Amino acid sequence: MxxxxxxxxxxxxxxxxxxxxxxxxxxxxxxxxxxxxxxxxxxxxxxxxxxxxxxxxxxxxxxxxxxxxxxxxxxxxxxxxxxxxxxxxxxxxxxxxxxxxxxxxxxxxxxxxxxxxxxxxxxxxxxxxxxxxxxxNSTVDQYGSAISTSRAPATLAASSPRSSGTNASTTTALPSFASSSARATSELPPVQLQDSSSSTTRVPLGAVLGVGVFICVVAALVAYFRLRQKPAQRGSHPSNDLAPQHSSRPYNELHEYPPGYWKAVTALNSSTRSTVQAVELPS
Missing domain, CATH: 2.60.40 (Immunoglobulin-like)
Structure with missing residues (x-):
């Protein structure tokens, strides 16, 4: 010394x-x-x-x-x-x-x-x-005994599962770093599920609203154009009242017309006769 x-x-x-x-x-x-x-x-x-x-x-x-x-x-x-x-x-x-x-x-x-x-x-x-x-110091305790490495992690030995213990007691016996890891592992699934459900609830809701508005607009436009086309279609086709009705019966020269046809012809002849009478000169 x-x-x-x-x-x-x-x-x-x-x-x-x-x-x-x-x-x-x-x-x-x-x-x-x-x-x-x-x-x-x-x-x-x-x-x-x-x-x-x-x-x-x-x-x-x-x-x-x-x-x-x-x-x-x-x-x-x-x-x-x-x-x-x-x-x-x-x-x-x-x-x-x-x-x-x-x-x-x-x-x-x-x-x-x-x-x-x-x-x-x-x-x-x-x-x-x-x-x-x-x-x-770190190698000798207050009683003069050497501090072995097997005694240092005493909390690890105490954290071994016991047959009569529960999972909760086993978790609390772990060292601080092991307990935090166990808590992080047990809490991780609920956090992920919560984030996933909340995200899927928000995003599809906006998409559904957008699609619904778009469908309503398209339906309104289609209905509008169809309503405008109906009057034009009616004016472009002859009236069913004036269209001749075909029949399987043979044509009769004695002014026998198919049912429904003679009415239109009679009305036409009547109109013609009325017109001729209106312009007839005196003898």
């Missing part, structure tokens, strides 16, 4: 080894360790990228701020970036474990429990200890 300081004396990270009688230094945030080897399940949890505002109180003029990984090597100290010879009693740290900030590099898969310690300048023993906290 770099940067680090090799100590000539064996350094034990737990506070119970050192006598604190008369110590005037203690941590404020995270709080001072009061219960050694406390249960890791109650530790504070910081995720990589979080900002931790560290605060302490000390009567020492200058101190070094150390970060200690539990179960790490006991012969080296790990520093935060620019955490040596501090005069202030606070420090803001963005949680980083890959050394990209200039601090030490840690493998939290080995152990994800850490605490802070204060050292005097050139001191070999801590003067203050903070409580332990856990660091987690």
């Amino acid at each position: 770099a940067p680090h300081l090799f100590c000539q004396l064996l350094i034990i990270p737990h506070a119970t080894v050192f006598a604190r009688t008369g110590s005037t230094s203690h941590f404020i945030n995270p709080p001072e360790e009061k219960i050694p080897d406390q249960d890791a399940n109650i530790n504070s949890v910081y995720r990589v990228g979080d900002i931790v505002n560290i605060a302490w109180s000390t009567s020492e003029g200058l101190v070094n701020l150390i970060i200690n990984q539990d179960n790490s090597s006991l012969t080296e100290l790990d520093y935060l970036p620019n955490s040596v010879a501090l005069t202030q009693q606070s420090y803001s740290w963005k949680v980083t474990i890959d050394g990209s900030d200039g601090g030490s590099k840690f493998d939290i898969a080995k152990d994800n429990q850490f605490n802070f310690q204060l050292f005097k300048i050139n001191g070999t023993k801590p003067v203050a200890f903070s409580t332990f906290f856990n660091i987690t």
Whole structure:
């Protein structure tokens, strides 16, 4: 680990080894360790990228701020970036474990429990200890266990159909993207049917109205022309009253005419006689 300081004396990270009688230094945030080897399940949890505002109180003029990984090597100290010879009693740290900030590099898969310690300048023993906290990221959970890929899509495993479940419960157990796809699939047919029916209702209605108007206009024109042609046809054909009626009976020279014909001839002869009498000269 770099940067680090090799100590000539064996350094034990737990506070119970050192006598604190008369110590005037203690941590404020995270709080001072009061219960050694406390249960890791109650530790504070910081995720990589979080900002931790560290605060302490000390009567020492200058101190070094150390970060200690539990179960790490006991012969080296790990520093935060620019955490040596501090005069202030606070420090803001963005949680980083890959050394990209200039601090030490840690493998939290080995152990994800850490605490802070204060050292005097050139001191070999801590003067203050903070409580332990856990660091987690996308590969290690807060309990220090590796996050496997099989545990990540937990919602997919929960969405498998159950023999006693209904389709509705199966749908709600799906992840959000699967549920949206299922809803889109189930809602798609009604939308298509509605659009199709509405379009077929509007378009044929206009077409039927147009065809109906056209048929009415054509019918009116045909009726008009037929009415005009009837008087002309009547004037072009002779009257049935004057047309001779043919009969199968033989012609009789003794003025025997077919039925219906003699009336027209008689009327004609009568008219002729009347006319002749009107112009007859006296003898």
